[in-house]
Each structure stands twice: as structure tokens, then as C-alpha cells.
Amino acid sequence: MRILRAAGYRVMPWKNGGGTTTEIAVSPDGAGLDDFDWRVSMARVETSGPFSSFAGIDRTLSVLEGEGIVLDVAGQPPTRLTAASVPLAFPGDVPTGAALIGGPITDLNVMTRRGRMAHSVERRPLSGEIRIAPRADTTLVLAVGAGVTLFTDDEASLGPFDTLMLDRDSPELGLRPVGRGLLFVIRLHRLAANH
Template sequence: MRILRAADYRVMPWKNGGGTTTEIAVSPNGAGLDEFDWRVSIARVKGSGPFSSFAGIDRTLSVLEGDGIVLDVADRPAVRLTPASAPFAFPADLPTSATLIAGPITDLNVMTRRGRALHTVERLAISQPVDIATRAGSALILCHKGEAVFPEAGSIRLGPLDTLLVGPETPILKVKPARDMTLFVVRIATAA
């Protein structure tokens, strides 16, 4: 179990040079954009335009802040994502463009390399203690809003945008909100 503080995240340029992303975690540790098995990051999107293409990568996008974004992924119907939308999964190697709804947004971006890793992303609004099933593999619990306390894990506290990285040794984790909060639970498993 490892605490990842928002102040320590690594900022790096987008693959297409159109902005910057804040990397929360990557595996293997220190892997570049062409080498990772999985990667979790936050990006500030200031303008409409094409997404970077990542060959062999599956991606899930969630809007954290702002009015939202409309994604056009290849020949599929356009998808409107807002902070209230469920996380949206799509292949990162399909041509994708985005149109901002009304100004910049901040998004959570989860990517896994096909054949090496699989992922799911869940948004949880919590106002009372709950158990989070982390399942086999790794899980990242991102505190989006509010403050999270993990009483059975040494009373670890996460503030906004802090993350708890949990391995398979912790299949269930109790979380208690210090006040109403929103969490994102990213579950990552090795591909069969």
C-alpha cells in the first residue's frame, strides 16, 4: 500500500504536444509513453481538437472539473461526458477528437496496454463508511472531492486528488468520509 500525494505527481507534455498531463502512477515504474503496461493521469484540456493516438492501448476517460466534453471516436456516435457521467472506455488507437462544451475541463485518464493489462474505473459518491473491493491486481483510489480516511490502514487520510495505491494483498478496504466525498476506484489486472 502506498500513498501518492497530488503535490508529488509528475507533469509531462502530451504525446501530441497540445498540452500537459499530470501522471499519478505508471507501471512499470518510470515507464515512458511507449513502454507502460498501465498509466493513470490527470489532464487539463484547454481547447477542442484531436486526441493523441496510442497503438494497442485501451483508455477510460472521466471528467473531473468543467462543463464537459463531446468525444467523437472513429465511426461511433458522439459521446457527451460531464462530471456527472459514468467513466467512458474506448480504444486509444482509434481516431478520436474532442469538442469542449463550454470552456476548459480537467479529466482523469486511465490507459492499459492490450494483452498485458485490463482496467475498470468506477466513480463513487460516499457520505458514510463503505467497503471497497479492490479485487485481484492493483487498485488506485483517487480522492476527487472531500477527504477520505482509511481507519483499518493506519488511519491514512487522502485530500483532494491524493491517491492510495493498493496491491492484491488488500482485497477489501474500508473507507470513511471525513465529509461527503467522491472517489474514483481504478482496478487493474494482468491480462490472461
């Protein structure tokens, strides 16, 4: 179990140069945009426009702050995505545009390399005690809008936008909210090699 603090995240330019991304975690460590197996990041989107294209990547987008966006993924009807919406999965290598609904947003972006990794993103309101069972190779738990206290030996805690990283062997965890907010539970699975 590791706690990744928001203050330590890496900030880097978008692939298309249109903004900045705050990288929460990437695998392998230090991987760039062309050679990661998986990547979890947050972005501040200030203007409407096209998304960067990522060949061979599957992505899931969630709105964390702001009014939201309308996402236009080629081949699909436009989707209105707000902070109350379930996370939206789509291929990262089809033409995609986004129109802001009412001002800038912050989004959560989970990307995995198709054929090598798969992922799921679950949005959970922070209310009462929450149990997290790390069933995936890697599980990330991101606190949004509030903090959480972990039921562990040392009563560790997460502040807003801190992330808990668990591997498959981590014990089930209990989390207690500190304020009102959301948890995003990201499960990353390595796929068996095809022979």
C-alpha cells in the same frame, strides 16, 4: 498499501504537445509513453481538438472538473461526457476528437496495453462509509473534491486528488468521507500470457 500524494505527481507534456498531463502512477515504474503496461493520469484540457493516438492501448476517460466535453470516437456516435457521467471506455488507437462544452476541464485518463492488461473504472459518490475490496492485481482509489479517512491502525487520510494504491493481498478497507465528493476506483488486471 501506498498513498500517492497529489503534490508528488509527475507533470509532463502531452504526446501531441497540446497540453500537460499529471501522471498519478505508471507501470513499470518510470515507463514512458511507448512502453507502459498501464498508466493513470489527469489532464487539463484547455481547447477542443484531436486526442493523441496510442497504438495498442485501451483507455477510459472521466471528467473530474469543468462543464465537460463531447467525445467523437471514430465509428461511434458522439458522446457527451460530464462530471456526472459514467467513465467512457474506448480504443486509444482510433481517431478521436473532443469539443469542450463550456470552458476547460480536468479529466482522468486510464490506459492499459491491449492483450497484456485490462482495467475497469468505477465512479462512486462519497457518502457514508465505503468499503473497498482489492480484487485486482493493482487497485487505485482516487479522491476527488473531498478527502477520505481510512479505517486503519494509524487512521491515514487522503486529501483531494491523493491516491491510495493497493495490491491483490491488501485487506478490505473502510473509507470515511471528509466533505462531499467522489471516489474513482481503478482496477488493473494482468492478463495471462497467450501460449
